[in-house]
Amino acid sequence: MSFVESFTRKGQEIANKIQSNRYISAISNGLMSTLPIMMIGAFSTLLSSMQIEFYQNLIEPIKGIIGLPATFTTNALSLYAVFAIANELAKSFKKDGTSAGYIALFSFLILTPVSTFELEGAPMPISALTFDFLGAKGLFAAMIVGILATRIYVFILDKNWTIKMPDGVPPFISKTFSGLIPAFIVAIIFTIISGFFAHTSFGSFHQFIYTVLQIPLQGLGSNIWSMLIALLIMQILWVFGIHGAIVVLAVIRPIMTALDLENLAAYQAGEAMPNLVSGSFWGVYANLAPMLGLVVVLMFFTKSKQFKMLGRLGAPGALFGIHEPLIFGLPIVMNPILAIPYILTPVICTLIGYFLTVAGILPVTIGMQVPFGAPIFIAGLLQGSWVLGLAQVLMIPLSAAIYYPFVKILDKRNLEQEYVSSELDKE
Structure with a gap:
């Protein structure tokens, strides 16, 4: 059994144990x-x-x-x-x-x-x-x-x-x-x-x-490095076909909820929010823009029919935070080329959001419990400021730039395969 197969099997076993605990x-x-x-x-x-x-x-x-x-x-x-x-x-x-x-x-x-x-x-x-x-x-x-x-x-x-x-x-x-x-x-x-x-x-x-x-x-939970580790683990698990959100969020949700509640109470009292890093911070910077950047590349910067179609099919779901069609459709799972930007893009967006917040350019999220499926910009707006919504939107082209060279490698391969297939069909 190869390392990848062994890791996937062990990871799925751990995920199942956590989910069934x-x-x-x-x-x-x-x-x-x-x-x-x-x-x-x-x-x-x-x-x-x-x-x-x-x-x-x-x-x-x-x-x-x-x-x-x-x-x-x-x-x-x-x-x-x-x-x-x-x-x-x-x-x-x-x-x-x-x-x-x-x-x-x-x-x-x-x-x-x-x-x-x-x-x-x-x-x-x-x-x-x-x-x-x-x-x-x-x-x-x-x-x-x-x-x-x-x-x-x-x-x-x-x-x-x-x-x-x-x-x-x-x-x-x-x-x-x-x-x-x-x-x-x-x-x-x-x-x-x-x-x-x-x-x-x-x-x-x-x-x-x-x-x-x-x-x-x-x-520990309000530390940016702890959040990045949790985010990396979640993304890596997804790459191996394991539902990373179930594994990671089951562990960190109680901590993140408590941090969000403290921020919300401070906001209500007119005080400074005590927790820069929280569940709402994760939601603003790590969830929506990275995959929408991938959609932009697929729809507007590829030439193969397969990628353009996948971009159109995946766009509505990605707008509302539903990424499975892209993760399993491209696929990102077990794809060493797309795995790199898939893992790195949310981490980079989160780091940028963190440093801009520390610098006072972006406000701290208020801890709003945004319903799942809230679209980009609206999700940021509900965290207390239109500036957060704008930051989400501006991270889409950044995410697209990260995905672009990796997607183009696969797009070229797809074009060659489509050309060969069309020539065979003519014969």
């Missing part, structure tokens, strides 16, 4: 299922916080109302995430996802610190659950609680430590009672965990996870 899938799918919630919050933030003086003066009387959805979506995303992750994991074990979701949500809340405030004129201190750990800061804790609470719940059900109702009891009532003992046991466990961390220097489980796990991982 119930815990990674639960986190990835759970976060994906919160996308409508994130989009509502992101649009609310964008509409209430666009830094245009005329617009801000216009919406001043209703600015708080416009921004209200963001308060209960983006700023409380951890609540939705813990439920969604628990639901996905429980369903993978063929258990009731709704019950698991509620139990995980309760477990998350019991770990969340309650703040006490002294109000002038109030007869006693007032306790309140703040948004501190309900949004981005609590996201990693939500993942852990969603997995742990559900796993305990499933374990207890598998052991049949449940209340059995007699025959004839409606299924809904029977299912409700069967979850009582698991719910009580999970509640006791997380109450003990909450009490333990309350007596540590961290003060709460949330603060512990945020300090020990989330901050270091976000620091």
